[in-house]
Amino acid sequence: MAKVKTAMMKAAMSGLYHTGAHRLLAPYTQGVGVIFTLHHVRPAPAAPKEFAPNRILEVTPEFLSSVLDQVADAGLDVISLDDAVTRLESGDEKRFVCFTFDDGYRDNRQYAYPIFKQRGLPFTLYVPTDYPDGHGDLWWQALEEIVSRAQDEIVLCRQGETWRLPAATDAEKNRAFEEVYWWLRGLDDVVQREVVRKLADGYGIDLSAECRDEVMGWDEIRTMAADPLVTIGAHTKHHYAIAKLPEAKAMEEMVGSADRIAEELGTRPVHFAFPYGDPGSAGPRDFKLAEEAGFKTAVTTRKGMLFADHRQHLTALPRVSLNGDYQSLTYTALYLSGAPFALWNGFQHVNAA
Template sequence: MSFSKHGVIAAGFRAIAASRAESWLAPLARGIGAILMFHHVRPARADPFQPNRLLEITPEHLDLTLRLARELGWEIVPLDEVPERLARRKGRFLALTFDDGYRDNRDHALPVLRRHGVPWTMFVTTDYASGRGSLWWLELEEAIRASGRVSLQGRDYAAGTPAEKEAAFRALYARLRAGPEPELRAATASLCDRAGFDRAGLAGRLCLSWDELRTLSAADPALTIGAHTLSHPMLAKGDEAAACREIAASRTEIAERLGRPVRHLAYPVGDPASAGPREFALAREAGYATAVTTRPGHLFPEHAAHLAALPRVSVNGLFQTEAAMRALLSGVPFLLWNRGRRLNVA
């Protein structure tokens, strides 16, 4: 997401708040439910260079989100209940989902979730739980953080100041995301090597291990464990056999390691370039009850026929305000962003 787009979104939240559109447009825009998406939950950091800060919120903002949801009449339910709620058109409900299996979810989100007594789902990438794999967007951040200048494919980027580092990250991220994933991963690995950053231990430092997941799963009956593939690829960029293995084998491995059924899938990255009709069909064939994307939107009764292509509402670290959350829960931003469409499942 570009900084110009962030500015447009911020302006949109301000306009919605100023016009009180979250009140008068909500009956038209709001769905019967929504699935909230989180990544990191941890205390705010002072580092001026945080290009992935949209992927983290503070425990205080999580608390605000849950308090506001209750105030506005939303019931927080397990992801297991979503299919039945959609089929019965039974609202107004929220499901809480956390991607990647970060340790800070246990350390900083869980106390808030327990205080509110709410169910939640963690989507686990099996490679990360095994202490391996590539969190390439974070590797890119760390390579730039450790460098005064970065070079890729004949192009140089200044990276001496925080502003230069932000600009370098935006440019490199856009270039790499647009290309083949093997090239993306090779490029971030090369940048890390040149910067002297040890990428090999990043997953182990940030993500819960299998032992930690077993302990957490046994101790918290409110937690549902879902699959987030084996290696966190952009599935639609690979061949069908690889996508099938990532989707099906991750379900089997998590179930075997944790001794719990795995009924839900989150597509890595989850935008239309990463998960489309082929992946939706593979998720259904693998036996998942639901599969969630990152396509933005609320849930409507029509989604009962598209349980492998459910949208989510990203709780974005760049917009940690009550006004932003009121707008997101009203559905008004999605009425505008989706041009009035309720479904985006193609």
């Protein structure tokens, strides 16, 4: 199903691009800027796998460099989130792009940072503080490994009943991953992690070791934070979906992550990213909580461009994902026009409800 949706989306976007409609719409849809979100930046595997559901979270260094070239050719400035706020609040209409990276993966330092450093361009790194402490759960990555190792089927307990999903072929594995992933996303986050840990134990997967391998430790983050080009933002403590938490727990996740970063780096972050960031993970209550927690901005993954109206909604900012399945400058040209998101959002500038 996910592959079918991706194919349909690519066809629709290609049609939009080749008709030139995005260029006609751009004066009305491009806004004043865009915030791009990324996760992994690393070389493509020598032998791509048919079953790789988390591939959407990866782009290559070459693609990232080409996007930066495209942004420069389009005449947009790459600026920090602090400067983005200044521009929004002052009414500056010079268009800009911000680049943000979620979760603090080690490949960000190895592959992405040198690209930005060479060009003298800023970016923001959002850190869920349990991860550099070595206690994080990259549960979506563990789930991919679990399904990959399954020989015939995945067996789960769901609502007290045994749930069996075929997982012998790549097609079955893709279907099984998608079904289990979205079921897990609907669970209480503590229960979700318990389910994945139990499954991981059965397949000999050490989630804590996996986190330590993939994510930077505090010393590495501290080295990056010493560069004025790098802004460190908060991303909760446990990477929980804020909207699913009681208010006091939600505030604890946000404030606690900022406290931990301040303790390690000596500077308290003023920028925050909601884990997952979709409407089911961050809503109006949570945008207000982020402001009360003292954050200057908070970003979501609601698709959209930045408009002047966003100066009144700085803790509900949209972002556009540089998705591993869409590594083409055709798609990023569409993104910079804002046309796909205007169509998606019914041409409303702010989606903060």
